[in-house]
Amino acid sequence: xxxxxxxxxxxxxxxxxxxxxxxxxxxxxxxxxxxxxxxxxxxxxxxxxxxxxxxxxxxxxxxxxxxxxxxxxxxxxxxxxxxxxxxxxxxxxxxxxxxxxxxxxxxxxxxxxxxxxxxxxxxxxxxxxxxxxxxxxxxxxxxxxxxxxxxxxxxxxxxxxxxxxxxxxxxxxxxxxxxxxxxxxxxxxxxxxxxxxxxxxxxxxxxxxxxxxxxxxxxxxxxxxxxxxxxxxxxxxxxxxxxxxxxxxxxxxxxxxxxxxxxxxxxxxxxxxxxxxxxxxxxxxxxxxxxxxxxxxxxxxxxxxxxxxxxxxxxxxxxxxxxxxxxxxxxxxxxxxxxxxxxxxxxxxxxxxxxxxxxxxxxxxxxxxxxxxxxxxxxxxxxxxxxxxxxxxxxxxxxxxxxxxxxxxxxxxxxxxxxxxxxxxxx
Amino acid sequence: xxxxxxxxxxxxxxxxxxxxxxxxxxxxxxxxxxxxxxxxxxxxxxxxxxxxxxxxxxxxxxxxxxxxxxxxxxxxxxxxxxxxxxxxxxxxxxxxxxxxxxxxxxxxxxxxxxxxxxxxxxxxxxxxxxxxxxxxxxxxxxxxxxxxxxxxxxxxxxxxxxxxxxxxxxxxxxxxxxxxxxxxxxxxxxxxxxxxxxxxxxxxxxxxxxxxxxxxxxxxxxxxxxxxxxxxxxxxxxxxxxxxxxxxxxxxxxxxxxxxxxxxxxxxxxxxxxxxxxxxxxxxxxxxxxxxxxxxxxxxxxxxxxxxxxxxxxxxxxxxxxxxxxxxxxxxxxxxxxxxxxxxxxxxxxxxxxxxxxxxxxxxxxxxxxxxxxxxxxxxxxxxxxxxxxxxxxxxxxxxxxxxxxxxxxxxxxxxxxxxxxxxxxx
Numbered sequence: 001x002x003x004x005x006x007x008x009x010x011x012x013x014x015x016x017x018x019x020x021x022x023x024x025x026x027x028x029x030x031x032x033x034x035x036x037x038x039x040x041x042x043x044x045x046x047x048x049x050x051x052x053x054x055x056x057x058x059x060x061x062x063x064x065x066x067x068x069x070x071x072x073x074x075x076x077x078x079x080x081x082x083x084x085x086x087x088x089x090x091x092x093x094x095x096x097x098x099x100x101x102x103x104x105x106x107x108x109x110x111x112x113x114x115x116x117x118x119x120x121x122x123x124x125x126x127x128x129x130x131x132x133x134x135x136x137x138x139x140x141x142x143x144x145x146x147x148x149x150x151x152x153x154x155x156x157x158x159x160x161x162x163x164x165x166x167x168x169x170x171x172x173x174x175x176x177x178x179x180x181x182x183x184x185x186x187x188x189x190x191x192x193x194x195x196x197x198x199x200x201x202x203x204x205x206x207x208x209x210x211x212x213x214x215x216x217x218x219x220x221x222x223x224x225x226x227x228x229x230x231x232x233x234x235x236x237x238x239x240x241x242x243x244x245x246x247x248x249x250x251x252x253x254x255x256x257x258x259x260x261x262x263x264x265x266x267x268x269x270x271x272x273x274x275x276x277x278x279x280x281x282x283x284x285x286x287x288x289x290x291x292x293x294x295x296x297x298x299x300x301x302x303x304x305x306x307x308x309x310x311x312x313x314x315x316x317x318x319x320x321x322x323x324x325x326x327x328x329x330x331x332x333x334x335x336x337x338x339x340x341x342x343x344x345x346x347x348x349x350x351x352x353x354x355x356x357x358x359x360x361x362x363x364x365x366x367x368x369x370x371x372x373x374x375x376x377x378x379x380x381x382x383x384x385x386x387x388x389x390x391x392x393x394x395x396x397x398x399x400x401x402x403x404x405x406x407x408x409x410x411x412x413x414x415x416x417x418x419x420x421x422x423x424x425x426x427x
Numbered sequence: 428x429x430x431x432x433x434x435x436x437x438x439x440x441x442x443x444x445x446x447x448x449x450x451x452x453x454x455x456x457x458x459x460x461x462x463x464x465x466x467x468x469x470x471x472x473x474x475x476x477x478x479x480x481x482x483x484x485x486x487x488x489x490x491x492x493x494x495x496x497x498x499x500x501x502x503x504x505x506x507x508x509x510x511x512x513x514x515x516x517x518x519x520x521x522x523x524x525x526x527x528x529x530x531x532x533x534x535x536x537x538x539x540x541x542x543x544x545x546x547x548x549x550x551x552x553x554x555x556x557x558x559x560x561x562x563x564x565x566x567x568x569x570x571x572x573x574x575x576x577x578x579x580x581x582x583x584x585x586x587x588x589x590x591x592x593x594x595x596x597x598x599x600x601x602x603x604x605x606x607x608x609x610x611x612x613x614x615x616x617x618x619x620x621x622x623x624x625x626x627x628x629x630x631x632x633x634x635x636x637x638x639x640x641x642x643x644x645x646x647x648x649x650x651x652x653x654x655x656x657x658x659x660x661x662x663x664x665x666x667x668x669x670x671x672x673x674x675x676x677x678x679x680x681x682x683x684x685x686x687x688x689x690x691x692x693x694x695x696x697x698x699x700x701x702x703x704x705x706x707x708x709x710x711x712x713x714x715x716x717x718x719x720x721x722x723x724x725x726x727x728x729x730x731x732x733x734x735x736x737x738x739x740x741x742x743x744x745x746x747x748x749x750x751x752x753x754x755x756x757x758x759x760x761x762x763x764x765x766x767x768x769x770x771x772x773x774x775x776x777x778x779x780x781x782x783x784x785x786x787x788x789x790x791x792x793x794x795x796x797x798x799x800x801x802x803x804x805x806x807x808x809x810x811x812x813x814x815x816x817x818x819x820x821x822x823x824x825x826x827x828x829x830x831x832x833x834x835x836x837x838x839x840x841x842x843x844x845x846x847x848x849x850x851x852x853x854x
Contacts, residue, residue, distance in 0.1 A: 028576070029575060033574070135718035137564075145556065145564030146739065148739045148742060149452065273703060289452065291725065291732050294724065295723070296722070297724065299719045304718070305719050311574075312573065320747075
């Protein structure tokens with residue numbers, strides 16, 4: 001059997017998974033790739049650090065030059081994360097004619113165009129199945145399987161941490177802070193959970209999926225983003241009452257040349273397949289104009305599931321005999337035109353605290369009506385207290401009409417506070 | 428843009444879908460494949476027949492020779508179904524150096540080895556994403572995305588007709604015969620529904636998935652197969668009582684070099700993602716030793732969903748510039764060793780009608796015990812009648828122990844009949 005040398009940059013969680021898979025599934029990997037894979041170098045910051053897998057000392061290096069200058073290394077597997085220096089290392093590898101496999105959503109979402117163009121120019125492959133939803137083959141799905149479709153929309157639960165927290169809040173009645181603490185203890189959330197709970201992670205991922213689905217690049221910072229920190233057990237309870245479940249969704253829709261992109265918590269019908277995606281599982285619901293509804297469900301993180309995607313990408317390169325890349329670059333081409341968030345349409349759940357005086361409910365309803373917002377349900381509870389919670393669910397309307405209404409409602413004398421606004425997606 | 432000529436054999440349901448997609452998504456298909464696709468010939472039996480799509484007269488032909496002798500046709504898309512003459516047409520195309528795309532589960536399940544070996548020998552591609560589960564990219568998933576995994580098991584709902592019938596029986600309380608009639612009226616079931624309701628269709632499909640997942644070929648007739656005709660509304664009701672839903676499952680498991688293969692109705696937990704796969708939808712649950720649990724859900728039939736897979740396969744060939752096939756053949760290699768059904772393990776639901784005399788329940792329980800079968804639940808209803816239904820659910824046990832028990836129970840004087848036996852899969 002032919003041998004091939006590869007290098008791994010970084011051996012944290014995903015790198016460990018890749019190492020384990022190359023060891024435990026050696027036979028399968030060789031049979032399917034046609035190559036006996038040798039990990040010739042592993043780039044680390046500290047060669048002395050204790051690791052979960054036993055990497056031979058002579059394989060460890062703290063110098064990228066050892067890798068870039070070694071012509072016998074044909075594939076560079078970037079698993080460091082972050083843009084700097086990962087992006088430059090990938091560019092250098094590409095320019096040296098090495099194929100690149102990466103799990104780096106951050107680098108791809110922000111510099112995907114540059115990386116993909118370089119790969120095209122230098123005739124090497126840039127594979128990144130692991131960058132979105134771990135072991136779920138969504139990138140392959142879009143770029144290889146659904147190519148006959150015009151993709152109409154994508155609705156995904158693509159952040160495992162927030163899904164774990166929301167599942168605990170929904171099924172076990174926990175409050176956000178306690179669920180977050182448990183997620184941290186179990187290793188599902190970082191010590192600084194900002195990237196997950198504020199929706200940045202999901203934003204990068206939906207950015208990548210949009211580029212691939214709609215054939216253009218986007219500025220990820222232009223994606224509307226809202227995290228789950230404002231979700232309260234009260235909202236979870238109201239959602240249940242209405243037959244909904246709250247999930248952090250990443251949504252991309254294409255219509256009339258405009259792309260609608262948003263990441264935010266949303267109420268979805270409890271009967272929808274996405275509603276039963278629990279714990280740290282991920283799922284992506286995708287609608288194509290030929291295939292109709294399609295859902296991919298699986299583990300969006302973890303050493304082995306993510307490693308599965310990385311090693312699959314390595315095998316894909318080897319299967320074709322390390323050939324020159326002849327495929328056109330799906331990433332680059334033109335920028336996508338993004339729809340203004342104010343022009344998007346949705347149904348909305350709005351929770352208000354107001355004084356229990358006659359006419360308050362009517363006055364608030366009038367504000368909605370005056371702004372062209374029609375109400376689907378109203379709930380008023382806790383009669384007799386000085387202040388009572390009022391909950392409104394609207395029919396579909398424009399975001400700008402809601403924003404205007406909220407502003408006016410906040411200014412009302414009888415309104416103590418507008419406590420929450422959650423979009424309702426009747427997918 | 429470069430042009431390429433292709434031929435379609437048969438323009439029934441799927442062929443119509445392919446034609447529609449090539450028309451409505453012309454722009455996407457060209458951009459992604461790099462080719463302007465011309466359907467140069469469409470093989471039909473009767474050129475005069477009225478069709479759902481307008482195929483120009485000069486494109487229609489009733490002679491395969493017009494296609495095989497035309498060197499400008501680079502891809503043959505076989506959508507006739509059946510083995511004869513589809514298989515020979517595919518072999519001829521392969522031997523003339525034409526790439527082949529097919530949706531033919533029957534030909535692949537029974538002659539996949541021969542076709543794949545020929546494609547390998549003549550350096551052409553044989554793509555068949557559409558042969559299993561219509562628009563769901565399960566073939567791609569196994570052969571391209573999950574290559575880093577040892578596939579441990581596959582549990583699929585891969586026949587839309589039976590899933591439609593079972594959904595109607597479960598959610599609308601219909602009896603089998605009425606649900607079947609409705610399925611026929613809606614075009615989900617054939618006039619002769621045998622292939623679907625007796626599990627043949629699912630048997631071919633799981634045969635193909637097993638070959639690809641476990642790397643060998645199998646004799647599909649050796650797959651244990653049971654249809655859904657014996658499922659009764661009483662069983663559906665008992666399933667609900669136990670927290671289960673009845674689905675027609677296709678199961679493949681690999682263990683110690685032996686492959687367990689079976690198609691039969693089964694009770695699965697109502698909370699499992701597969702339990703909510705309703706109507707004519709398909710879903711495949713797959714467990715890999717790296718990726719863990721993965722589910723793919725979507726439309727398993729229909730002109731556009733299946734056409735989506737066919738056109739995706741055409742694009743995959745074109746994307747690589749109609750290159751010679753260099754990939755190794757996943758189909759052929761060695762035969763898979765199939766586990767004897769008697770040696771498989773399962774939990775079982777058994778419904779018996781027996782005379783309501785003292786000691787009957789105890790006597791039946793003793794038969795189970797004597798054959799090493801331990802009971803998980805027993806339900807006796809309708810006390811006071813001459814004959815009463817008795818329902819048993821066992822703990823996991825060997826199929827041969829159940830068969831022996833059933834034989835002995837049938838011979839008991841107090842037993843009127845053993846009415847049903849349904850496997851319980853606590854997936």
